[in-house]
Amino acid sequence: MPLQQLRECDGPIETQLSGKGEWIEYDKLQLGSAYTDKYVKGTISVKYPSCKLGTGEKVFKIVLEESSLQPPTSNQASINTFIFGELVGDCENVLKQGDTVVLTNFQVSKSPSAGQDGRHAFQFELSDETGGTVFVCSRAENNLAPIIRRQKVGMKDYTYVPLNRIKDGALVNVYGVVKFFKPPYRSKGTDYCTTVTIVDPSDEKLHCVFFGGNADQLPKIYKVGDVVRFHRVKIQAFNHELQAISAPGFSALTFDGAQNAPIKPRTASKSYCFKSTDQRMVEELRRWANANTSIFKSGIKLSDVKPAEYFDLTCQLIAKAPVDRSAMMLKVWDGTKCPHVLKHVPVDSKTLEGDLGEIHRLRQLTVDVLVYDNHTNVANSLKLGTYLRICNIHAKVTTASTEKYNESVDAEPGMEFQLHGGTSYGRGIMVLPSDSSDVQQLKQSLQSDFPSDQDSMEDLSQLDILNSSSELSVPQEISSTCVERCHEEPATVLTAHQHISPTSLKEVLDRTAPCKYRTRAKLVNYEPKALYQSVKLYCSKCHSLQEIPDDDDIDTLLEEAFSADAATHSQPHDAGWYETTIWEQGDPKQRQIIVRFVKSSRLQRFPERSTILVEGVSVNELYHLSEKFGSVILTTSRTDHLMLNDLSIPFLIQDRKWHYGCRCCSDPQPVSVLQPLTREDSWKSSEIAKVLGIQQLRYVFVMKFTLADGSGTLDAFLWDEAERFFGISAADVVISEVLQEKLTRIMNTLCPPTINPEDFPWLECCLKSYYVGEGLDQKTCYQVFDTTVAGFDGI
Incomplete structure (x- = not known):
């Protein structure tokens, strides 16, 4: 029951709440945490009359003072609490000022009025849709009056507004079909964000932006064509268009858009209102969306992928491995065979996660998806065997002209599958529930489609290619003797000043600028770690640096x-x-x-x-x-x-x-x-x-090297001679993934990510010191010059 009574004669509150979770204090509340196994308690210090929202629903506000033996030392012990839905009718006539209440299955959100009322920075939200429950322990004089539960005649009828009738400033409930969406991603702050564009038969669309403390609090949308129901969204104008954002008490239900799929809501809520009228609404939207080919599009199989295409793939994860600090390889399949020549991503066999026998058995059906930047954290957390939807994969074709110089110009182009960084065009990775209609179809495909020689182990060369380590891929660029030399001799060479005697870093640090030195040191760290961030735009006139x-x-x-x-x-x-x-x-x-x-x-x-x-x-x-x-x-x-x-x-x-x-x-x-x-x-x-x-503006590399030689450590910049150092054009590396891979290999050679720093290669390099700033703000800086890496002459 949403409202229940606690009585002092039945013992301490904690005893009566046994099994309801643990008590949490207000100062330990966090956005993004799930509070299904915890409860909060407090005394009602202020009670406001209930009022109606723009949707016609009631909202009831109270202020809770944290229960404590000591008097509160700040207003942070007071927290605003909002109650929505059927729970309002139960609470508004029962709860009184001075009552002690306990809340379970509550939600925590930011309080927009904290700056004005001086109360807690967060606020509580409860509704019957989210399974919220209120336990009340009335004051002693009221304990003899039991709570009389009013008989419910029926569940509340919600009013839904067609998208062509929404207005700026309104608070509405809406139904719609997903036309576009971005999977939940971490915003620039601490919250997660998702953007959704929905349409309905009124031929209008609505762009929605929702934030939540964690991804589970956001609508569980898996593909274009899903049907959604949003309760309590606020409409506001943005860039001359209407936009929806979540209002207090916001809740969302999502339904599979396929007509033959069960009408089962996807939601984090344990309790929600869903009646026969809702079922008819979902069915009508499904029929409308499936008849409109511009909205509901069937997914693309690997067997149907076209060169240079961007597509969404429903697949199963077979194996994964890190490629470098900013990329992961996911080996996936969907039961069909890609007809194009594929390029496999070489990875270190020591870091490869997956069953080698399974990888070999499915070698003709799996593809490698290279995942970059912000998607690597999600990729790294995936469990093998899970079913995924990877959105906006690029089927990139590498032409013969971009291949390595020692390959035949007649070689057939290879196709690479890449998930670029960012969230443009809905890029992202989602884990699909096993009971979704797409997963059920995928399972049928996976069970029926296997290579004819799946049990043959006569050709293990394919397995060697799939699991080749990064060391084994090095001979494509550098001879094995060169790799060995990089660990015994300097990994860089001087292009001038070879006649100057080497100087220790301690001596370099002790001398006054300006001066030039030849030194021998190890690269123990560099920034930025994400190498794509090392390319900047430079103005030779005003000497400004800008991000791309x-x-x-x-x-x-x-x-x-x-x-x-x-x-x-x-x-x-x-x-x-x-x-x-x-x-x-x-x-x-x-x-x-x-x-x-x-x-x-x-x-x-x-x-x-x-x-x-x-x-x-x-x-x-x-x-x-x-x-x-x-x-x-x-x-x-x-x-x-x-x-x-x-x-x-x-x-x-x-x-x-x-x-x-x-x-x-x-x-x-x-x-x-x-x-x-x-x-x-x-x-x-x-x-x-x-x-x-x-x-x-000119493309330039800007990096900071941390050098150490046992006598001292210093930071040196590499920028105006960086192209000469790497043997790579900064403008070319932006558009050439071959050069990006080369840059990554160079940095992994100079500063290996997986070995003991004591085993790092030595660098021979020239340094020059100079002053920056004036007066008290003047400081000494260092720059690498007249130096180039060894052993990376070709691409």
């Missing part, structure tokens, strides 16, 4: 640029030196992509090398265009002249390289100044930047 913009940020800026263009209602510019084409996208925003083909002899001779001016694109569309055309220039037509966009996004993409300009040092000119280049047919990035008045 994230795809999500660029996509947001492009969307804002489109909205600004649409708001001006400007007509597309036209001119004689280009031809304009408009592509209708057919989305709810009626977005148009305007493409202007620059006229030149190159356009007729080499279409793939032609130059286009584009506006109204997304990041994903930008990637596709840059693969087909030699030069892509992003423009806007909201002014009288065709202009460049904000320089926070690239002004030019050429040969897959994204070129940026310095916002401080550039003086952007109208795009029409490019017309003379059509006669010269010269479209180098440096010339385009110069004509457009852009101070072009």
Whole structure:
């Protein structure tokens, strides 16, 4: 029962609550923790009248003072408590000021009024839908009056608002079908976040953003087409669109969108309201979504994957292994065979988790998925044998031209499966419950599809390839003698100053700057550990360093640029030196992509090398265009002249390289100044930047090395000569995964992640000291120069 009475004559409260969990004090509450096995208690110090929410439901607020023998020392002992749903009718006429109450199955959220009322930073929320229970121990004079439970006539009827009728500021309940979603991910704060876009037969959509202390508190959505029910969401305007966020008492139910699947809600709540009217609503939305192919799409099997495609895969995990600090390999299968030539990820056999016999038995059906950056923590926590949905996998094709120099140019391209970092386009990994319809279909596929020679052990060479260690993959780049030399002789060599006698790090630290040294030391640490973060954008004019913009940020800026263009209602510019084409996208925003083909002899001779001016694109569309055309220039037509966009996004993409300009040092000119280049047919990035008045930013490596030689330790920067040090272009490493792998191998050789630091290789390097700052803020810094790594001459 949601409301129960405790009596003093029945003994201490703790005795009566036996089996209800452990008592937790207010100062030990944490966001994101599950409180199904704990209870809190307090005395009602303030009781507010119940009121109705925008949905017509009642909410009842009380303030609890923590039960203690000592008087409270701060207002943190007072905490706001909100009761929702049927529990309000039970509590509002029974609970009185001075009563002692105990709460179980409660939720903890941030208190938005903590700064005003000075109470606890968190607040309690209870409802019958989440299984919340209130135990009350009334004051002595009220103990003789038992609680009279009112007879419930029926469960409350909830009102659901169609998406085309929601309004800004309203608090509503909604049903919908998932059109897009991002699996729960950790936000920039301490919470988890998920974004969901839902649609319904009213032909409207609603973008929802929900936060929770842990991933279990968020809606359990597994795929596009799932049906969702959200109770108590607040509608607010954001970027000229309506958006839903969770309000106090928020709850969510999710249902499989397949028509033949059982109507079983997915939720973290132990108790919820679900009646026959709800079942009819779910069935109607299922029928509507399944008839609408733009919403409900069947999943892609490995046998159906196309080159360069992005897809979602439902699969089973067979094995996993770390590749480096920022990547994991997942070996998965779905019972079908990929028809393309696959590239397997070499990993260290010592770190490989999985049954070797099973790996060999399924070798013709498994694929390796390389998981990067923020997804590695999830991948590392996965248990073998679990069923997964991996969203937005990239089926990348590595062409012969990007392979190693000693391979035949006639070699057939290989396909790699990669889950890039970030959360764009719903990237993520989800563990599916074994009773979901997708898993049931997958199990049937796994049981019926096996290679014909599954029991044959005649060819163990495949097993050797699957489990080859990182050491065994090194000969592709370096000879075995070179690897041995790296551990006995310096792993780096000097390009000058060989005649200078070596200096210990202690002597380097003791001498005043500026000075140059030759030293011999070990690289005991480096930053950043995520090597992709070591590439920055550098302005040679103002000497500023900038981070490379994230795809999500660029996509947001492009969307804002489109909205600004649409708001001006400007007509597309036209001119004689280009031809304009408009592509209708057919989305709810009626977005148009305007493409202007620059006229030149190159356009007729080499279409793939032609130059286009584009506006109204997304990041994903930008990637596709840059693969087909030699030069892509992003423009806007909201002014009288065709202009460049904000320089926070690239002004030019050429040969897959994204070129940026310095916002401080550039003086952007109208795009029409490019017309003379059509006669010269010269479209180098440096010339385009110069004509457009852009101070072009240069890609550079910036790293900090921690060196030690037994006499001392110092930090030295590697940046302006880093490309010479690595033998790799910073601009090229951004777009070439072959070079990214090479950079990772170099750093793993210089600073091995799995061996004792005493066994690290020695580095011969040149250091120079210099002063930074003035007066009391002046300090000495060190920089690596005239040094290069040994044994990595080829790619």
